[in-house]
Amino acid sequence: MTHATNTINITLKVWRQKGPRDRGRFETIPVKDIHTHMSFLEMLDVVNERLTLDGKEPVEFDNDCREGICGMCGCVVNGTAHGPEKAMTLCQLHMRKFKNDDTIVVEPFRARAFKVVKDLIIDRSPLDKIIQSGGYVSMNVGGAPDANSIPISQVTAEKAMDAAACIGCGACVAACPNASAMLFVSAKISQLALLPQGRPEAAQRAIDMVRTMDACGFGNCSNERECENVCPKEISIVNIARLNREFFKASFVSDAA
Amino acid sequence: MQFDAKIPTGPLAEKWDNYRGKMKLVNPANKKKFNIIVVGTGLAGASASVTLAELGYNIKTFCIQDSPRRAHSIAAQGGINAAKNYPNDADSVWRLFYDTIKGGDFRSREANVYRLAQVSNNIIDQCVAQGVPFAREYGGLLSNRSFGGAQVSRTFYARGQTGQQLLLGAYSSLSRQIAAGKVQLFTRREMVDLVLVDGKARGIIVRNLITGEMERHAADAVILATGGYGNVFYLSTNATSCNVGAVFKAYRKGALFANPSFTQIHPTCIPHTGEYQSKLTLMSESLRNDGRVWVPRNPGDKRRPSQIPEEDRNYYLEEKYPSFGNLVPRDVASRNAKEQCDAGKGVGLTGYAVYLDFADAIKRDGKEVIQKKYGNLFDMYHNIIDEDPYQTPMMIYPASHYTMGGLWVDYELQSNIPGLFVLGEGNFSDHGANRLGASALMQGLADGYFVIPYTIAPYLVESGVSNVTTEHPAFTDAAHQADTAIKKLMSINGKRTADNIHRELGKIMVDHVGMARNESGLKKAVGQIQSLREEFWQNLLVPGTDRDYNLSLQKAGRLADCLEFTELMAVDALARVESCGCHLREESQTEENEALRDDENYRHVAAWEYAGYGKEPKLNKEPLTFENVELTQRSYK
Numbered sequence: 001m002t003h004a005t006n007t008i009n010i011t012l013k014v015w016r017q018k019g020p021r022d023r024g025r026f027e028t029i030p031v032k033d034i035h036t037h038m039s040f041l042e043m044l045d046v047v048n049e050r051l052t053l054d055g056k057e058p059v060e061f062d063n064d065c066r067e068g069i070c071g072m073c074g075c076v077v078n079g080t081a082h083g084p085e086k087a088m089t090l091c092q093l094h095m096r097k098f099k100n101d102d103t104i105v106v107e108p109f110r111a112r113a114f115k116v117v118k119d120l121i122i123d124r125s126p127l128d129k130i131i132q133s134g135g136y137v138s139m140n141v142g143g144a145p146d147a148n149s150i151p152i153s154q155v156t157a158e159k160a161m162d163a164a165a166c167i168g169c170g171a172c173v174a175a176c177p178n179a180s181a182m183l184f185v186s187a188k189i190s191q192l193a194l195l196p197q198g199r200p201e202a203a204q205r206a207i208d209m210v211r212t213m214d215a216c217g218f219g220n221c222s223n224e225r226e227c228e229n230v231c232p233k234e235i236s237i238v239n240i241a242r243l244n245r246e247f248f249k250a251s252f253v254s255d256a257a
Numbered sequence: 258m259q260f261d262a263k264i265p266t267g268p269l270a271e272k273w274d275n276y277r278g279k280m281k282l283v284n285p286a287n288k289k290k291f292n293i294i295v296v297g298t299g300l301a302g303a304s305a306s307v308t309l310a311e312l313g314y315n316i317k318t319f320c321i322q323d324s325p326r327r328a329h330s331i332a333a334q335g336g337i338n339a340a341k342n343y344p345n346d347a348d349s350v351w352r353l354f355y356d357t358i359k360g361g362d363f364r365s366r367e368a369n370v371y372r373l374a375q376v377s378n379n380i381i382d383q384c385v386a387q388g389v390p391f392a393r394e395y396g397g398l399l400s401n402r403s404f405g406g407a408q409v410s411r412t413f414y415a416r417g418q419t420g421q422q423l424l425l426g427a428y429s430s431l432s433r434q435i436a437a438g439k440v441q442l443f444t445r446r447e448m449v450d451l452v453l454v455d456g457k458a459r460g461i462i463v464r465n466l467i468t469g470e471m472e473r474h475a476a477d478a479v480i481l482a483t484g485g486y487g488n489v490f491y492l493s494t495n496a497t498s499c500n501v502g503a504v505f506k507a508y509r510k511g512a513l514f515a516n517p518s519f520t521q522i523h524p525t526c527i528p529h530t531g532e533y534q535s536k537l538t539l540m541s542e543s544l545r546n547d548g549r550v551w552v553p554r555n556p557g558d559k560r561r562p563s564q565i566p567e568e569d570r571n572y573y574l575e576e577k578y579p580s581f582g583n584l585v586p587r588d589v590a591s592r593n594a595k596e597q598c599d600a601g602k603g604v605g606l607t608g609y610a611v612y613l614d615f616a617d618a619i620k621r622d623g624k625e626v627i628q629k630k631y632g633n634l635f636d637m638y639h640n641i642i643d644e645d646p647y648q649t650p651m652m653i654y655p656a657s658h659y660t661m662g663g664l665w666v667d668y669e670l671q672s673n674i675p676g677l678f679v680l681g682e683g684n685f686s687d688h689g690a691n692r693l694g695a696s697a698l699m700q701g702l703a704d705g706y707f708v709i710p711y712t713i714a715p716y717l718v719e720s721g722v723s724n725v726t727t728e729h730p731a732f733t734d735a736a737h738q739a740d741t742a743i744k745k746l747m748s749i750n751g752k753r754t755a756d757n758i759h760r761e762l763g764k765i766m767v768d769h770v771g772m773a774r775n776e777s778g779l780k781k782a783v784g785q786i787q788s789l790r791e792e793f794w795q796n797l798l799v800p801g802t803d804r805d806y807n808l809s810l811q812k813a814g815r816l817a818d819c820l821e822f823t824e825l826m827a828v829d830a831l832a833r834v835e836s837c838g839c840h841l842r843e844e845s846q847t848e849e850n851e852a853l854r855d856d857e858n859y860r861h862v863a864a865w866e867y868a869g870y871g872k873e874p875k876l877n878k879e880p881l882t883f884e885n886v887e888l889t890q891r892s893y894k
Contacts, residue, residue, distance in 0.1 A: 018805070019805065035531055035533060037530045037531060038531075038533050039535070039641075041535065042533045042534070042535050045533065045535055045756070046533055048809075049754055049756060049757070051800070052754050052798060052800045052809065053752075053754070053798070055800075056800070057800050057801050058800055058801075058808070058809060060806055060807075060808060062323065063497060064322060064327055064329070064496040064497055064498050065327075065329060065331065065332045065496040065497075066496070066497060066535060066536045066538075067332055067494075067536070067538045067539070067637070068637070069331055069332050069418065069421055070322075070327045070329070070331050070332065070496060071324075071326070071327060072322060072323065072327050085640075088640065092637070092640055092641070094640070094641070094643075096643065117467060117806055118805060118806045121806060123323070124323055124324065125323070125324070125444065127324070128324050128325075128326070128432065128442075131428070131429060131432045132432040132433070132435050132436040133436065135429050135432060136387070136388075136429035136430055136432055136433045137386065137387050137388045137429070138433060139386050139387065140311045141304075141307065141308045141311060141383055141430075141706050141707075141710070142383075143386075144379070144382035144383045144385065144386035145382065145386070146382055147341070147381045147382045147384075147385040147391075147399055148341075148343060148398050148399055150385060150386075151393075151396065151397030151398055152393055152397050153393070153395075153397050154393045154394065154395050154397070157390050157391070157392070157393040157397075160388075160390040161390040161392075161415060161416060161422075164390050164415075164422060164425065165416075165418065165421075167421075168324065168326055191388065191390065192388050195388050195390065197385070197386055197387070197388045198388050
């Protein structure tokens with residue numbers, strides 16, 4: 001904030017689509033006088049305010065917390081999910097990362113499993129379906145032992161936390177040439193497989209979640225590492241390796257079907 | 258209006274046991290005959306849905322986002338309190354209870370707060386068993402840290418993402434119940450009305466945000482867990498979809514609204530930079546454990562912080578409050594920051610910021626230790642402000658963060674409308690006039706996991722299984738009215754967007770109903786809100802149609818509620834001519850500018866009753882009795 005505020009002019013090429021059945025198209029919108037301290041979403045707010053006053057329909061985009069944790073926002077900006085900065089959701093990207101006269105292409109996260117709802121908004125409910133198929137510890141409220149009766153080494157707890165940091169935004173799917181959700185799935189499987197609380201169901205969980213991922217129309221992992229590259233929470237593909245081990249082990253466990 | 262808080266008899270420490278021992282139970286075989294609606298999937302809503310579904314009830318759960326995992330509980334950073342006393346530093350249920358009720362400046366109920374402290378330990382057990390990766394010591398046991406307003410270390414945390422991890426724990430359990438068919442989930446739905454039949458809550462109307470259709474849902478009981486209303490200030494730390502709509506609709510249907518003016522302004526947020534600003538980002542209060550707050554001693558000192566020598570720095574919290582120092586409660590820290598800035602000592606572009614300096618902590622512990630504790634917060638700050646807080650002190654300023662006010666509920670978390678229960682930030686019950694850090698997560702999960710599963714039963718037993726269906730005229734009328742309201746918003750066709758009007762409302766609220774309030778300012782605010790409401794209904798512009806996804810229309814609907822509700826906030830603040838907690842009436846201060854309570858005249862909950870559009874609401878008072886704690890003037894010196 002001690003830096004002087006500059007303004008830039010940009011050209012937006014933004015995806016417009018009325019609904020899942022509409023074919024969609026790019027619309028070019030010249031945008032003048034954007035403060036470089038603005039976040040990317042604040043820039044879109046300004047664009048929408050101007051479109052509305054001009055009698056046009058604003059560009060719909062999902063967003064909520066605007067502090068990078070809810071996982072609601074996300075678009076492909078100039079070909080990269082969540083834009084050019086590493087380890088960052090779109091809401092945390094600031095306009096100081098762009099130059100005057102830049103053309104900025106904005107598209108929704110595209111994947112066979114994600115239907116476009118409108119403009120930049122997509123339906124990510126298949127990610128919820130995957131969690132519903134096993135992304136939990138099957139325990140009811142009331143029966144938990146004292147929290148300190150389950151010691152967990154700090155290293156293990158930190159690894160579990162690294163995986164648990166996933167915000168479920170879907171950028172990994174959008175970045176993957178196969179539209180695979182392996183990074184997302186592996187993050188949850190890793191978290192629970194690393195912790196003793198999750199071990200009893202680890203085998204069944206791995207099988208069920210991978211099967212559901214396939215059934216939802218997500219592709220397979222072919223080690224492109226694009227997912228890791230765009231993940232705003234820097235979830236590592238080490239988790240995919242762990243998922244593969246869990247899945248492989250599960251096929252040898254007789255009580256997992 | 259007659260209303261009874263239903264506090265169980267017996268000594269404080271035995272009330273909850275007495276209640277549970279004597280309450281009526283729903284026969285296990287009958288639970289599946291009851292349908293319960295839960296609105297909201299934050300910590301309170303998700304945990305309530307999970308627990309009730311596990312018990313066998315049929316649950317319909319609604320959320321406004323595309324997934325229940327996105328509710329704003331997810332953004333809570335610092336931690337969750339519990340009276341485990343793992344660090345052996347003399348913590349206890351009593352001490353957690355006492356700190357909470359004192360922190361709330363004696364404006365909450367003893368019995369509710371004591372119960373909260375009692376169940377706090379179960380929450381930690383539950384979350385660990387779910388696989389929440391709390392921070393741990395080298396030996397593998399759980400780690401604790403200290404937080405504002407307490408002298409013990411009782412806060413459990415998962416890096417700076419505690420809310421996220423607790424919510425994902427509840428969400429995963431919720432997912433399990435969805436898979437089991439016990440919870441039916443409805444996403445991208447906004448509650449637009451509460452349906453009453455024979456005076457009881459029997460269902461809700463929701464707007465499908467994708468199709469614009471009004472959908473009707475009937476049930477035996479309705480639970481609102483829809484969070485707070487900090488967004489009335491426009492700029493706040495809340496998510497953009499947080500709104501007062503659901504609880505406001507309930508208020509209009511006769512639910513009492515308690516202490517609406519009690520709002521918390523969080524001391525450690527990133528200051529704002531310009532008109533386009535859409536939100537203020539909170540930096541966890543835990544930063545105050547290691548950061549030192551200061552401003553230049555001389556007003557107008559424009560030197561860079563590194564060029565200001567020690568003797569020209571005013572560590573005002575440490576100087577004023579030697580025993581709590583930088584760890585004073587939130588309201589005290591916020592008010593002092595404003596006081597320093599009003600005196601011309603503020604820093605940054607706008608002059609409305611103070612420094613939070615980690616230089617000493619880095620010198621003492623090394624950069625690595627600080628990075629481990631706060632790395633993600635430092636990165637976030639660096640990205641937003643474009644300055645490296647390891648090198649240059651952070652700048653912080655208070656922002657609207659949490660609302661202690663909410664729908665009035667009794668000990669069973671039931672509102673005065675039979676069958677309407679309210680949990681989490683949506684109710685008023687546990688935090689009085691000020692909430693301590695790391696207590697919101699505790700309350701949300703306490704209400705959902707460990708209170709409502711018990712306290713809903715007596716109502717269900719007494720009321721029996723409802724035969725009301727969505728064909729009932731009450732549903733038809735409510736759905737029709739909600740649709741008419743939407744059409745009305747679409748038809749104004751004026752010149753100002755909802756955002757633009759909301760920003761103006763926010764300024765009125767910050768100026769007159771914010772950190773410090775006085776009679777003339779509050780009266781001015783009421784007038785300004787009324788004329789802005791006129792302006793809204795004359796000059797609103799909503800683009801698009803009401804039959805597909807239209808965020809502008811959603812915002813307009815929420816703002817319409819805000820424009821009525823903010824007047825209630827100002828009226829409540831006007832009626833309470835005392836200072837307490839976050840509510841500072843300038844007319845009622847100690848000589849040292851601390852909040853001065855008036856226990857003789859204001860030791861009550863102000864429960865407001867709706868009287869009709871544009872009419873003065875009726876004030877009801879629930880007197881607060883303190884049998885176990887002595888009312889003291891809060892002092893953190």
